[in-house]
Amino acid sequence: MGSFYKVTKGIVLVFRSLNDGARQIVGLHSIGDLCGYLEKDGAYNFSGEALTDVEACSFNRRRFDSFVARNPDLASALADDMRDKLKRAAENMAVLGRLKSPERVAYFLLQLSDVYSSKIGLSDPLQLHLTREQIADHLGLRLETVSRAFARLKEERLIAFVGGDAVTILDRKRLASFARLSAV
Amino acid sequence: MGSFYKVTKGIVLVFRSLNDGARQIVGLHSIGDLCGYLEKDGAYNFSGEALTDVEACSFNRRRFDSFVARNPDLASALADDMRDKLKRAAENMAVLGRLKSPERVAYFLLQLSDVYSSKIGLSDPLQLHLTREQIADHLGLRLETVSRAFARLKEERLIAFVGGDAVTILDRKRLASFARLSAV
DNA sequence: CGGTTAATTGATCCTGTTCAAACTAAGTGG
DNA sequence: CCACTTAGTTTGAACAGGATCAATTAACCG
Numbered sequence: 469m470g471s472f473y474k475v476t477k478g479i480v481l482v483f484r485s486l487n488d489g490a491r492q493i494v495g496l497h498s499i500g501d502l503c504g505y506l507e508k509d510g511a512y513n514f515s516g517e518a519l520t521d522v523e524a525c526s527f528n529r530r531r532f533d534s535f536v537a538r539n540p541d542l543a544s545a546l547a548d549d550m551r552d553k554l555k556r557a558a559e560n561m562a563v564l565g566r567l568k569s570p571e572r573v574a575y576f577l578l579q580l581s582d583v584y585s586s587k588i589g590l591s592d593p594l595q596l597h598l599t600r601e602q603i604a605d606h607l608g609l610r611l612e613t614v615s616r617a618f619a620r621l622k623e624e625r626l627i628a629f630v631g632g633d634a635v636t637i638l639d640r641k642r643l644a645s646f647a648r649l650s651a652v
Numbered sequence: 653m654g655s656f657y658k659v660t661k662g663i664v665l666v667f668r669s670l671n672d673g674a675r676q677i678v679g680l681h682s683i684g685d686l687c688g689y690l691e692k693d694g695a696y697n698f699s700g701e702a703l704t705d706v707e708a709c710s711f712n713r714r715r716f717d718s719f720v721a722r723n724p725d726l727a728s729a730l731a732d733d734m735r736d737k738l739k740r741a742a743e744n745m746a747v748l749g750r751l752k753s754p755e756r757v758a759y760f761l762l763q764l765s766d767v768y769s770s771k772i773g774l775s776d777p778l779q780l781h782l783t784r785e786q787i788a789d790h791l792g793l794r795l796e797t798v799s800r801a802f803a804r805l806k807e808e809r810l811i812a813f814v815g816g817d818a819v820t821i822l823d824r825k826r827l828a829s830f831a832r833l834s835a836v
Numbered sequence: 837c838g839g840t841t842a843a844t845t846g847a848t849c850c851t852g853t854t855c856a857a858a859c860t861a862a863g864t865g866g
Numbered sequence: 867c868c869a870c871t872t873a874g875t876t877t878g879a880a881c882a883g884g885a886t887c888a889a890t891t892a893a894c895c896g
Contacts (some may be wrong), residue, residue, distance in 0.1 A: 484746050487832050492746035506735045513739050533728065540721035543731075550734045551690045555697050557741035562668050562676035564748035565792025569852070600875065608749025613852055615876055632861070632874095648671050753884070784843065797884055799844055816842095816893065 471526045472504035478522035479583075479597060482514050483605065493606035495556065496580070498587040502549070505529075519597045562649060564608045572607040573617040575647035577627065581637060593634040621646075655710050656688035662706035663767075663781060666698050667789065677790035679740065680764070682771040686733070689713075703781045746833060748792045756791040757801040759831035761811065765821060777818040805830075 475497055483493040503516055536543050563575050584591035600611040621627045626643045628636050659681055667677040687700055720727050747759050768775035784795040805811045810827045812820050
Protein backbone atom coordinates (compact mmCIF):
# COMPACT_ATOMS: atom_id res chain seq x y z
CA MET A 469 0.00 0.00 0.00
CA GLY A 470 2.99 2.31 0.13
CA SER A 471 3.10 2.53 -3.61
CA PHE A 472 1.04 2.66 -6.73
CA TYR A 473 1.98 2.12 -10.35
CA LYS A 474 1.77 3.82 -13.65
CA VAL A 475 1.56 1.53 -16.63
CA THR A 476 4.16 2.38 -19.24
CA LYS A 477 3.63 -0.55 -21.56
CA GLY A 478 0.97 -3.18 -22.12
CA ILE A 479 -2.52 -3.74 -20.80
CA VAL A 480 -3.67 -4.57 -17.31
CA LEU A 481 -7.04 -5.95 -16.44
CA VAL A 482 -8.45 -4.67 -13.16
CA PHE A 483 -11.04 -6.68 -11.30
CA ARG A 484 -12.94 -7.23 -8.11
CA SER A 485 -13.60 -10.68 -6.67
CA LEU A 486 -16.73 -11.80 -4.92
CA ASN A 487 -16.72 -14.04 -1.88
CA ASP A 488 -17.40 -17.09 -3.97
CA GLY A 489 -14.67 -16.61 -6.50
CA ALA A 490 -16.72 -15.06 -9.28
CA ARG A 491 -15.13 -11.89 -10.47
CA GLN A 492 -16.19 -8.69 -12.09
CA ILE A 493 -13.68 -7.00 -14.32
CA VAL A 494 -13.83 -3.31 -13.59
CA GLY A 495 -11.60 -1.87 -16.25
CA LEU A 496 -8.76 -2.16 -18.68
CA HIS A 497 -5.75 -0.07 -17.78
CA SER A 498 -3.23 0.80 -20.37
CA ILE A 499 -0.37 3.16 -21.00
CA GLY A 500 -0.62 6.18 -18.77
CA ASP A 501 -3.17 4.69 -16.39
CA LEU A 502 -2.52 4.44 -12.71
CA CYS A 503 -3.02 1.19 -10.85
CA GLY A 504 -3.52 1.15 -7.14
CA TYR A 505 -3.74 4.91 -6.88
CA LEU A 506 -7.39 4.89 -5.99
CA GLU A 507 -7.02 2.78 -2.93
CA LYS A 508 -8.08 3.63 0.57
CA ASP A 509 -8.29 2.33 4.10
CA GLY A 510 -4.94 0.65 3.87
CA ALA A 511 -5.90 -2.06 1.42
CA TYR A 512 -6.06 -2.41 -2.32
CA ASN A 513 -9.64 -2.61 -3.42
CA PHE A 514 -8.98 -4.28 -6.72
CA SER A 515 -6.72 -6.87 -8.22
CA GLY A 516 -4.84 -6.66 -11.47
CA GLU A 517 -3.75 -9.13 -14.10
CA ALA A 518 -1.40 -8.49 -16.99
CA LEU A 519 -2.94 -9.26 -20.37
CA THR A 520 0.21 -8.60 -22.32
CA ASP A 521 3.76 -8.01 -21.21
CA VAL A 522 3.50 -5.03 -18.94
CA GLU A 523 5.98 -2.48 -17.74
CA ALA A 524 5.09 -0.10 -15.00
CA CYS A 525 6.64 2.61 -12.95
CA SER A 526 6.34 2.51 -9.19
CA PHE A 527 5.60 5.60 -7.12
CA ASN A 528 5.83 6.19 -3.42
CA ARG A 529 2.39 7.31 -2.45
CA ARG A 530 3.31 9.67 0.34
CA ARG A 531 5.96 11.47 -1.60
CA PHE A 532 3.81 11.62 -4.66
CA ASP A 533 0.93 13.10 -2.72
CA SER A 534 3.10 15.81 -1.27
CA PHE A 535 4.46 16.53 -4.73
CA VAL A 536 0.93 16.83 -6.04
CA ALA A 537 0.14 19.21 -3.22
CA ARG A 538 2.87 21.53 -4.51
CA ASN A 539 1.82 21.23 -8.15
CA PRO A 540 -1.76 22.34 -8.74
CA ASP A 541 -1.51 21.58 -12.45
CA LEU A 542 -0.72 17.98 -11.74
CA ALA A 543 -3.54 17.84 -9.21
CA SER A 544 -6.03 19.05 -11.74
CA ALA A 545 -4.74 16.60 -14.35
CA LEU A 546 -5.26 13.81 -11.86
CA ALA A 547 -8.74 15.07 -11.11
CA ASP A 548 -9.49 15.03 -14.83
CA ASP A 549 -8.31 11.48 -15.05
CA MET A 550 -10.57 10.43 -12.22
CA ARG A 551 -13.50 12.23 -13.77
CA ASP A 552 -12.91 10.22 -16.88
CA LYS A 553 -12.67 6.97 -14.98
CA LEU A 554 -15.84 7.72 -13.10
CA LYS A 555 -17.64 8.51 -16.30
CA ARG A 556 -16.54 5.22 -17.78
CA ALA A 557 -17.56 3.40 -14.64
CA ALA A 558 -21.03 4.87 -14.79
CA GLU A 559 -21.25 3.98 -18.44
CA ASN A 560 -20.32 0.43 -17.61
CA MET A 561 -23.07 0.32 -15.02
CA ALA A 562 -25.55 1.16 -17.71
CA VAL A 563 -24.06 -1.54 -19.91
CA LEU A 564 -24.29 -4.16 -17.19
CA GLY A 565 -27.71 -3.12 -16.05
CA ARG A 566 -29.49 -2.54 -19.30
CA LEU A 567 -27.88 -4.10 -22.36
CA LYS A 568 -28.45 -7.56 -23.80
CA SER A 569 -25.51 -9.82 -24.51
CA PRO A 570 -24.75 -8.91 -28.15
CA GLU A 571 -25.12 -5.24 -27.30
CA ARG A 572 -22.67 -5.63 -24.45
CA VAL A 573 -20.12 -7.28 -26.68
CA ALA A 574 -20.58 -4.56 -29.28
CA TYR A 575 -19.97 -1.96 -26.62
CA PHE A 576 -16.95 -3.82 -25.38
CA LEU A 577 -15.38 -3.90 -28.83
CA LEU A 578 -15.89 -0.19 -29.33
CA GLN A 579 -14.46 0.56 -25.94
CA LEU A 580 -11.48 -1.65 -26.54
CA SER A 581 -10.75 -0.13 -29.91
CA ASP A 582 -11.04 3.25 -28.25
CA VAL A 583 -8.48 2.36 -25.57
CA TYR A 584 -6.12 0.92 -28.15
CA SER A 585 -6.27 3.72 -30.61
CA SER A 586 -5.79 6.37 -27.95
CA LYS A 587 -3.11 4.56 -25.99
CA ILE A 588 -1.30 2.38 -28.42
CA GLY A 589 -2.16 3.79 -31.79
CA LEU A 590 -3.91 1.93 -34.55
CA SER A 591 -6.18 -0.95 -34.04
CA ASP A 592 -7.59 -2.06 -37.31
CA PRO A 593 -7.29 -5.67 -36.81
CA LEU A 594 -8.31 -5.24 -33.21
CA GLN A 595 -6.26 -7.62 -31.11
CA LEU A 596 -8.40 -8.84 -28.25
CA HIS A 597 -5.75 -10.26 -25.91
CA LEU A 598 -8.60 -11.44 -23.70
CA THR A 599 -10.12 -14.90 -23.61
CA ARG A 600 -13.86 -15.33 -23.93
CA GLU A 601 -13.94 -15.94 -20.22
CA GLN A 602 -12.22 -12.67 -19.41
CA ILE A 603 -14.58 -10.81 -21.69
CA ALA A 604 -17.46 -12.58 -20.00
CA ASP A 605 -16.18 -11.51 -16.58
CA HIS A 606 -16.04 -7.99 -17.89
CA LEU A 607 -19.56 -7.96 -19.24
CA GLY A 608 -21.34 -9.93 -16.56
CA LEU A 609 -21.93 -12.90 -18.84
CA ARG A 610 -20.67 -16.46 -19.33
CA LEU A 611 -18.12 -17.34 -21.93
CA GLU A 612 -20.58 -19.37 -23.96
CA THR A 613 -22.86 -16.38 -24.19
CA VAL A 614 -20.00 -14.18 -25.32
CA SER A 615 -19.13 -16.69 -27.99
CA ARG A 616 -22.71 -16.71 -29.25
CA ALA A 617 -22.82 -12.93 -29.18
CA PHE A 618 -19.69 -12.78 -31.35
CA ALA A 619 -21.30 -15.21 -33.77
CA ARG A 620 -24.33 -12.98 -33.87
CA LEU A 621 -22.30 -9.82 -34.61
CA LYS A 622 -20.43 -11.66 -37.32
CA GLU A 623 -23.65 -12.90 -38.84
CA GLU A 624 -24.95 -9.32 -38.86
CA ARG A 625 -21.79 -8.31 -40.76
CA LEU A 626 -20.78 -5.88 -38.06
CA ILE A 627 -17.47 -7.52 -37.38
CA ALA A 628 -15.21 -10.13 -38.94
CA PHE A 629 -12.63 -12.39 -37.39
CA VAL A 630 -9.00 -12.05 -38.36
CA GLY A 631 -6.96 -15.07 -37.43
CA GLY A 632 -7.22 -16.42 -33.91
CA ASP A 633 -7.45 -13.46 -31.61
CA ALA A 634 -8.29 -10.42 -33.68
CA VAL A 635 -11.39 -8.76 -35.04
CA THR A 636 -12.12 -6.00 -37.54
CA ILE A 637 -15.01 -3.68 -37.01
CA LEU A 638 -16.74 -3.60 -40.38
CA ASP A 639 -19.28 -0.93 -39.68
CA ARG A 640 -18.36 1.18 -36.71
CA LYS A 641 -21.42 3.35 -36.93
CA ARG A 642 -23.88 0.53 -37.06
CA LEU A 643 -22.02 -1.27 -34.31
CA ALA A 644 -22.34 1.81 -32.12
CA SER A 645 -26.03 2.10 -32.71
CA PHE A 646 -26.33 -1.59 -32.03
CA ALA A 647 -24.84 -0.98 -28.60
CA ARG A 648 -27.55 1.39 -27.53
CA LEU A 649 -25.28 3.76 -25.66
CA SER A 650 -24.47 7.00 -27.39
CA ALA A 651 -21.00 7.45 -25.98
CA VAL A 652 -17.67 5.72 -26.62
CA MET B 653 -21.83 23.90 -16.91
CA GLY B 654 -20.51 26.97 -15.14
CA SER B 655 -21.55 25.60 -11.80
CA PHE B 656 -21.92 22.51 -9.72
CA TYR B 657 -23.82 21.86 -6.54
CA LYS B 658 -23.28 20.57 -3.09
CA VAL B 659 -26.26 18.92 -1.48
CA THR B 660 -27.00 20.35 1.94
CA LYS B 661 -30.28 18.61 2.59
CA GLY B 662 -32.17 15.65 1.19
CA ILE B 663 -31.36 12.94 -1.30
CA VAL B 664 -30.70 13.17 -5.01
CA LEU B 665 -30.80 10.29 -7.40
CA VAL B 666 -28.21 10.44 -10.17
CA PHE B 667 -28.76 8.60 -13.40
CA ARG B 668 -27.76 8.08 -17.00
CA SER B 669 -30.26 7.64 -19.79
CA LEU B 670 -29.92 5.37 -22.77
CA ASN B 671 -30.98 6.35 -26.26
CA ASP B 672 -34.26 4.54 -25.91
CA GLY B 673 -35.36 6.09 -22.66
CA ALA B 674 -34.34 3.28 -20.32
CA ARG B 675 -32.24 4.61 -17.51
CA GLN B 676 -29.57 3.36 -15.20
CA ILE B 677 -29.37 4.96 -11.79
CA VAL B 678 -25.75 5.52 -11.00
CA GLY B 679 -25.87 6.67 -7.42
CA LEU B 680 -27.63 8.28 -4.53
CA HIS B 681 -26.23 11.61 -3.50
CA SER B 682 -26.90 12.99 -0.11
CA ILE B 683 -25.69 15.63 2.29
CA GLY B 684 -22.16 16.63 1.47
CA ASP B 685 -22.10 15.07 -1.96
CA LEU B 686 -21.31 17.10 -5.02
CA CYS B 687 -23.55 17.00 -8.06
CA GLY B 688 -22.24 18.03 -11.43
CA TYR B 689 -18.68 18.35 -10.26
CA LEU B 690 -17.49 15.36 -12.19
CA GLU B 691 -18.50 16.68 -15.56
CA LYS B 692 -16.32 17.19 -18.56
CA ASP B 693 -16.28 18.24 -22.16
CA GLY B 694 -18.75 21.01 -21.58
CA ALA B 695 -21.76 18.86 -20.85
CA TYR B 696 -23.26 17.20 -17.82
CA ASN B 697 -22.88 13.48 -18.09
CA PHE B 698 -25.63 12.57 -15.70
CA SER B 699 -29.06 13.73 -14.72
CA GLY B 700 -30.41 14.17 -11.23
CA GLU B 701 -33.78 13.83 -9.60
CA ALA B 702 -34.73 14.90 -6.09
CA LEU B 703 -36.12 12.08 -4.00
CA THR B 704 -36.96 14.24 -1.04
CA ASP B 705 -36.98 17.98 -0.60
CA VAL B 706 -33.47 19.01 -1.46
CA GLU B 707 -31.40 22.03 -0.67
CA ALA B 708 -28.12 22.60 -2.38
CA CYS B 709 -25.41 25.15 -2.58
CA SER B 710 -24.21 26.34 -5.95
CA PHE B 711 -20.53 26.85 -6.76
CA ASN B 712 -18.85 28.60 -9.62
CA ARG B 713 -16.64 25.97 -11.13
CA ARG B 714 -13.83 28.20 -12.29
CA ARG B 715 -13.51 30.07 -9.06
CA PHE B 716 -13.81 26.91 -7.05
CA ASP B 717 -11.10 25.20 -9.06
CA SER B 718 -8.70 28.05 -8.54
CA PHE B 719 -9.53 28.03 -4.84
CA VAL B 720 -8.78 24.32 -4.72
CA ALA B 721 -5.48 24.99 -6.45
CA ARG B 722 -4.51 27.25 -3.56
CA ASN B 723 -5.68 24.81 -0.89
CA PRO B 724 -3.96 21.46 -1.10
CA ASP B 725 -5.90 20.11 1.85
CA LEU B 726 -9.14 20.69 0.07
CA ALA B 727 -7.73 19.11 -3.05
CA SER B 728 -6.81 15.98 -1.20
CA ALA B 729 -10.20 15.83 0.48
CA LEU B 730 -11.81 16.03 -2.94
CA ALA B 731 -9.54 13.31 -4.20
CA ASP B 732 -10.57 11.13 -1.28
CA ASP B 733 -14.17 11.71 -2.11
CA MET B 734 -13.62 10.65 -5.70
CA ARG B 735 -11.74 7.59 -4.61
CA ASP B 736 -14.73 6.64 -2.56
CA LYS B 737 -17.16 7.23 -5.39
CA LEU B 738 -15.05 5.19 -7.74
CA LYS B 739 -14.90 2.37 -5.28
CA ARG B 740 -18.64 2.39 -4.93
CA ALA B 741 -19.04 2.50 -8.68
CA ALA B 742 -16.84 -0.55 -9.09
CA GLU B 743 -18.78 -2.30 -6.37
CA ASN B 744 -21.99 -1.54 -8.19
CA MET B 745 -20.55 -3.04 -11.34
CA ALA B 746 -20.02 -6.26 -9.49
CA VAL B 747 -23.58 -6.08 -8.19
CA LEU B 748 -25.03 -5.52 -11.64
CA GLY B 749 -22.83 -8.07 -13.30
CA ARG B 750 -22.92 -10.92 -10.86
CA LEU B 751 -25.73 -10.82 -8.32
CA LYS B 752 -29.19 -12.30 -8.63
CA SER B 753 -32.22 -10.18 -7.97
CA PRO B 754 -32.77 -10.83 -4.24
CA GLU B 755 -29.06 -10.38 -3.64
CA ARG B 756 -29.12 -7.07 -5.43
CA VAL B 757 -31.98 -5.83 -3.34
CA ALA B 758 -30.22 -6.97 -0.18
CA TYR B 759 -27.15 -5.04 -1.25
CA PHE B 760 -29.22 -2.01 -2.07
CA LEU B 761 -30.80 -1.96 1.37
CA LEU B 762 -27.45 -2.20 3.09
CA GLN B 763 -26.04 0.53 0.94
CA LEU B 764 -29.02 2.75 1.55
CA SER B 765 -28.90 2.25 5.28
CA ASP B 766 -25.22 3.05 5.09
CA VAL B 767 -25.82 6.34 3.28
CA TYR B 768 -28.57 7.29 5.68
CA SER B 769 -26.76 6.50 8.87
CA SER B 770 -23.62 8.30 7.77
CA LYS B 771 -25.30 11.31 6.24
CA ILE B 772 -28.54 11.77 8.05
CA GLY B 773 -28.11 9.80 11.21
CA LEU B 774 -30.31 6.93 12.29
CA SER B 775 -32.13 4.69 9.99
CA ASP B 776 -33.82 2.02 11.91
CA PRO B 777 -37.02 2.04 10.15
CA LEU B 778 -35.22 2.60 6.89
CA GLN B 779 -37.24 5.02 4.81
CA LEU B 780 -36.90 4.05 1.17
CA HIS B 781 -38.11 7.22 -0.54
CA LEU B 782 -37.76 5.35 -3.84
CA THR B 783 -40.49 3.61 -5.77
CA ARG B 784 -40.04 0.02 -6.87
CA GLU B 785 -39.37 1.34 -10.32
CA GLN B 786 -36.58 3.63 -9.18
CA ILE B 787 -35.01 0.78 -7.25
CA ALA B 788 -35.34 -1.38 -10.34
CA ASP B 789 -33.58 1.26 -12.43
CA HIS B 790 -30.83 1.28 -9.88
CA LEU B 791 -30.35 -2.46 -9.83
CA GLY B 792 -30.82 -3.24 -13.49
CA LEU B 793 -34.11 -5.03 -12.89
CA ARG B 794 -37.83 -4.49 -13.49
CA LEU B 795 -40.15 -3.30 -10.79
CA GLU B 796 -42.01 -6.59 -10.61
CA THR B 797 -38.77 -8.41 -9.95
CA VAL B 798 -37.87 -5.97 -7.20
CA SER B 799 -41.24 -6.55 -5.62
CA ARG B 800 -40.74 -10.30 -5.68
CA ALA B 801 -37.25 -9.93 -4.28
CA PHE B 802 -38.61 -7.92 -1.36
CA ALA B 803 -41.19 -10.63 -0.75
CA ARG B 804 -38.40 -13.16 -0.76
CA LEU B 805 -36.28 -11.23 1.77
CA LYS B 806 -39.31 -10.81 3.98
CA GLU B 807 -40.10 -14.49 3.77
CA GLU B 808 -36.51 -15.27 4.77
CA ARG B 809 -37.03 -13.04 7.82
CA LEU B 810 -34.18 -10.76 6.78
CA ILE B 811 -36.31 -7.65 6.63
CA ALA B 812 -39.76 -6.51 7.69
CA PHE B 813 -41.99 -3.82 6.28
CA VAL B 814 -42.91 -0.85 8.43
CA GLY B 815 -45.89 1.04 7.06
CA GLY B 816 -45.90 2.00 3.43
CA ASP B 817 -42.42 3.05 2.54
CA ALA B 818 -40.11 1.82 5.26
CA VAL B 819 -38.24 -1.35 6.09
CA THR B 820 -36.36 -2.70 9.09
CA ILE B 821 -33.33 -4.84 8.63
CA LEU B 822 -33.90 -7.74 10.99
CA ASP B 823 -30.58 -9.46 10.62
CA ARG B 824 -27.93 -7.21 9.20
CA LYS B 825 -25.24 -9.83 9.26
CA ARG B 826 -27.23 -12.46 7.47
CA LEU B 827 -28.46 -9.89 4.98
CA ALA B 828 -24.87 -8.95 4.21
CA SER B 829 -23.85 -12.52 3.63
CA PHE B 830 -26.94 -12.95 1.51
CA ALA B 831 -25.67 -10.17 -0.72
CA ARG B 832 -22.47 -11.95 -1.60
CA LEU B 833 -20.28 -8.87 -1.55
CA SER B 834 -18.11 -8.43 1.48
CA ALA B 835 -18.11 -4.65 1.55
CA VAL B 836 -20.77 -2.07 2.30
C1' DC C 837 -66.54 7.49 -1.23
C1' DG C 838 -64.62 7.20 -5.94
C1' DG C 839 -60.30 7.96 -8.29
C1' DT C 840 -55.48 7.72 -8.88
C1' DT C 841 -50.96 5.87 -8.23
C1' DA C 842 -47.98 2.34 -6.60
C1' DA C 843 -47.38 -2.54 -5.24
C1' DT C 844 -48.36 -7.30 -5.54
C1' DT C 845 -49.38 -11.57 -7.77
C1' DG C 846 -49.97 -14.73 -11.67
C1' DA C 847 -48.94 -16.85 -16.33
C1' DT C 848 -46.23 -16.98 -20.27
C1' DC C 849 -42.18 -16.02 -22.93
C1' DC C 850 -37.38 -15.12 -23.79
C1' DT C 851 -32.58 -14.63 -22.67
C1' DG C 852 -28.78 -16.32 -20.69
C1' DT C 853 -27.00 -20.17 -17.75
C1' DT C 854 -25.57 -24.72 -17.23
C1' DC C 855 -23.88 -29.04 -18.53
C1' DA C 856 -21.94 -31.66 -22.08
C1' DA C 857 -19.74 -32.73 -26.32
C1' DA C 858 -17.14 -31.65 -30.40
C1' DC C 859 -13.85 -28.88 -32.54
C1' DT C 860 -9.52 -25.98 -33.26
C1' DA C 861 -4.91 -24.46 -32.86
C1' DA C 862 -0.67 -24.70 -30.83
C1' DG C 863 2.64 -27.16 -28.66
C1' DT C 864 5.39 -31.51 -27.13
C1' DG C 865 7.75 -35.72 -27.46
C1' DG C 866 8.46 -40.15 -29.72
C1' DC D 867 6.35 -36.05 -39.29
C1' DC D 868 2.72 -37.62 -36.74
C1' DA D 869 0.14 -39.07 -32.61
C1' DC D 870 -1.08 -36.90 -28.19
C1' DT D 871 -1.84 -33.30 -25.16
C1' DT D 872 -3.83 -28.98 -23.64
C1' DA D 873 -6.20 -24.59 -23.56
C1' DG D 874 -9.55 -22.13 -25.68
C1' DT D 875 -13.66 -21.85 -28.61
C1' DT D 876 -17.85 -23.28 -30.62
C1' DT D 877 -22.21 -25.59 -30.64
C1' DG D 878 -26.24 -28.09 -28.77
C1' DA D 879 -30.04 -29.22 -25.47
C1' DA D 880 -32.29 -28.62 -21.16
C1' DC D 881 -33.14 -25.47 -17.57
C1' DA D 882 -33.80 -21.23 -14.68
C1' DG D 883 -34.24 -16.50 -13.67
C1' DG D 884 -36.18 -12.26 -15.15
C1' DA D 885 -38.94 -9.80 -18.41
C1' DT D 886 -43.29 -8.98 -20.03
C1' DC D 887 -48.17 -8.66 -20.13
C1' DA D 888 -52.26 -8.67 -17.50
C1' DA D 889 -55.18 -8.63 -13.54
C1' DT D 890 -55.76 -7.67 -8.68
C1' DT D 891 -54.96 -5.40 -4.39
C1' DA D 892 -53.37 -1.70 -1.36
C1' DA D 893 -52.51 3.03 -0.09
C1' DC D 894 -53.33 7.68 -0.58
C1' DC D 895 -56.07 11.97 -1.37
C1' DG D 896 -59.40 15.14 -2.67
